[in-house]
């Protein structure tokens with residue numbers, strides 16, 4: 001865990017501490033239970049940090065359990081990506097890798113026992129009929145006509161279901177609870193449905209699959225989970241979770257505790273919606289750096305320590321709320337500011353000819369690698385007669401308070417010389433093509449022996465000794481804080497930001513960039529934090545902008 005991450009307390013930790021103090025539990029076991037039906041997102045990261053973090057803090061264990069009870073949408077690709085993501089976040093499940101599908105035999109046996117105890121029955125109502133008969137919270141439901149069949153008949157039918165003698169949807173196994181229960185989820189919920197579909201792990205062994213409600217708590221019990229932490233939408237399911245445990249009476253009794261899911265501004269956080277963005281090629285795959293998936297933020301260059309820090313800082317809530325994306329970016333910047341080395345790159349180049357500088361010389365200057373960390377040392381940056389500066393750093397007619405380059409003004413080139421702009425060269429259409437400047441040889445290294453001060457310092461790159469880079473500049477994928485607010489008949493995709501990706505045409509970086517490995521994070525001075533992207537080849541260096549340098553969060557805190 002990074003030094004920056006201070007463990008904070010929260011209501012779940014309070015419960016755990018009470019359970020340890022009272023002797024209810026001597027060892028804490030939590031679990032992270034993803035359904036392998038898509039890639040994990042930053043909301044899952046919160047859950048991972050919470051469950052693995054608690055296990056770590058209390059010397060317990062955290063299981064990684066694939067909740068793979070729904071064969072239609074689940075794939076091995078997702079299982080692998082999920083494992084990769086959990087590891088990347090810095091957590092280790094050790095030997096505790098489980099699959100709900102490993103418990104199918106046990107779950108079946110328990111279901112048979114429930115039938116024998118008169119607590120489950122085979123029902124031939126369709127899903128629609130079941131839904132209709134369930135009724136609303138205010139009223140009562142209507143009992144299924146199949147509810148009171150004999151134990152023998154139920155056992156026989158359930159076995160036939162298992163043996164594939166029915167078609168999909170022809171019948172289901174339902175718990176026999178109470179059709180007048182005030183909580184509609186307890187009105188004889190479905191436990192098993194028939195799906196003649198191969199499963200990614202059990203193949204064609206089963207054609208009946210348990211529902212989430214029936215499988216989840218029992219899986220927790222099998223694994224001796226002490227605290228089963230989930231998001232608020234399962235709060236109403238808790239009585240059912242407990243009802244099943246009471247019906248089956250496993251040796252171990254896990255406790256379900258809910259917390260509010262993480263929502264982020266400018267972000268959608270549902271696998272279903274993210275899947276749509278991928279399938280419809282709105283983004284370039286699950287790991288598109290604009291995606292809130294863990295694969296996406298990894299490729300974007302977010303450090304895992306920053307994600308853990310963010311997760312800790314936002315704490316735990318019992319009510320839904322939305323966290324500002326600015327805070328996440330702030331955590332990323334704070335982390336990178338301390339560690340990332342500085343380099344120079346010009347994203348939008350304007351050529352400068354230093355007319356009084358010799359043509360055939362390449363001088364090397366020492367530039368500071370990280371002003372936040374002296375031990376990071378310095379590097380050599382080549383300087384030549386022709387350089388590039390950022391277009392934005394020049395104004396023909398300077399605005400008020402513009403202290404960078406303009407005709408007649410002197411500025412410092414970072415780590416090099418003072419230069420003064422004398423001439424503007426334009427093409428026939430009046431566009432500026434280059435600037436002619438002169439340098440003061442006395443200002444070598446970026447300071448003047450006569451104590452002469454300049455107000456502006458700008459970055460630069462040699463026009464002959466550089467690395468061309470393709471810089472991918474990202475903005476939020478959506479242009480509004482809440483992408484789920486759209487007009488009638490519309491879609492969340494109406495809120496997509498058309499400028500979420502800008503690719504530079506001719507950006508140049510200092511030569512030292514060439515040595516950096518894929519995944520290395522650094523700062524392009526004054527431009528932002530960047531990472532070497534996996535599309536980099538020996539011919540082309542591709543960099544992703546992780547975040548800009550403007551910290552909106554920090555600014556808001558100061559106000």
Ligand code: ATP
Pocket residue numbers: 032033034035036042043044046047229230231260261262263269270271272
């Ligand atoms: P989604 O709704 O995004 O499709 P899910 O809840 O269906 O996600 P699961 O694979 O079932 O995805 O989730 C695994 C775990 O991650 C669950 O315990 C779930 O509660 C938790 N989780 C999912 N989304 C969030 C979130 N936004 N914030 C915190 N925890 C989350």
Ligand code: MG
Pocket residue numbers: 035
């Ligand atoms: Mg789910």
